[in-house]
Amino acid sequence: MNVYPNERIALFIDGANLYAAARALGFDIDYKKLLKVFQNKGQLIRALYYTAVAEDQEYSSIRPLVDWLDYNGYTMVTKPTKEFTDSSGRRKIKGNMDIELAVDAMELAEHLDHLIIFSGDGDFRSLVESLQYKGRRVTVVSTLATQPPMIADELRRQADQFIELADMENEIGRSGGPRPSDELEFDDAFDPETDEEVAEV
Numbered sequence: 001m002n003v004y005p006n007e008r009i010a011l012f013i014d015g016a017n018l019y020a021a022a023r024a025l026g027f028d029i030d031y032k033k034l035l036k037v038f039q040n041k042g043q044l045i046r047a048l049y050y051t052a053v054a055e056d057q058e059y060s061s062i063r064p065l066v067d068w069l070d071y072n073g074y075t076m077v078t079k080p081t082k083e084f085t086d087s088s089g090r091r092k093i094k095g096n097m098d099i100e101l102a103v104d105a106m107e108l109a110e111h112l113d114h115l116i117i118f119s120g121d122g123d124f125r126s127l128v129e130s131l132q133y134k135g136r137r138v139t140v141v142s143t144l145a146t147q148p149p150m151i152a153d154e155l156r157r158q159a160d161q162f163i164e165l166a167d168m169e170n171e172i173g174r175s176g177g178p179r180p181s182d183e184l185e186f187d188d189a190f191d192p193e194t195d196e197e198v199a200e201v
Helices: 015-025 031-041 063-071 098-111 122-133 153-158 165-172
Strands: 008-014 043-053 075-080 082-085 091-094 114-118 137-142 161-164 198-200
Touching (some): 008 015, 008 031, 008 098, 015 043, 015 165, 031 165, 043 063, 063 075, 075 098, 122 137, 122 153, 137 153, 161 165
Parallel strands (some): 043 075, 114 137, 137 161
Antiparallel strands (some): 082 091, 091 198
16 A cells, blocks of 8 residues: 555545445455554544435434544545336435545545545546546555455556455454444345445335
C-alpha cells in the first residue's frame, strides 16, 4: 500500500459496495482495525461511510452499525432508502449513495493529498479522473478475487493505485467486536459496471 506518512488522506467508503465485496470474499470487516491501518499510514483527516437507511421501519438492522461507526471515528453520510415495485411485482429497495460520495470527495479534495475510495463501482471513474486533474492521488479498494470481479476495469485503470481487498483480510478482518453483517444487503447479482444497488424486500 503506497501511502506516504506526510500525506493528508481521507477514506470514502461505499458501505453497500464494500459489504458486498467482503461478503463475497468470505470475511467481515473490523472497522476499528480499518481505521487504525490508515491512521498509521498517513495523516487521516476524515473517514466517511455512506449508506442508505430504511427510516420508515421501527427497527432498522443497520442502525447499530451506523451508531457504532458514528461514535468511533467515522463520519456517517446516510439517506432514506426508496422502495419500489419492479415489473414482476416484487417489492425492492434502492439506496444509491454515489452522488453524495462524489460531491464530498470534490469538496474535500482541496484539503487532501490522497483520497482512498472503497468501491468497485465503474461510475466513479469520472470522479477519480477529476480528482487527479486537481493534483490528488486516488487509491481504489475493491476485489478482483471474486467471480466475476467486483471492480469495474475502467475504474481500476483510472486509479493511481488499486488495493486488493482480499490482501487486507489479515489487517482488517473481524475477530470480534461490531459485526457489519446487518449492512443493507443489495442484489446478489452485483455488477460493478451498473451497480444499481437494489435489494429485494
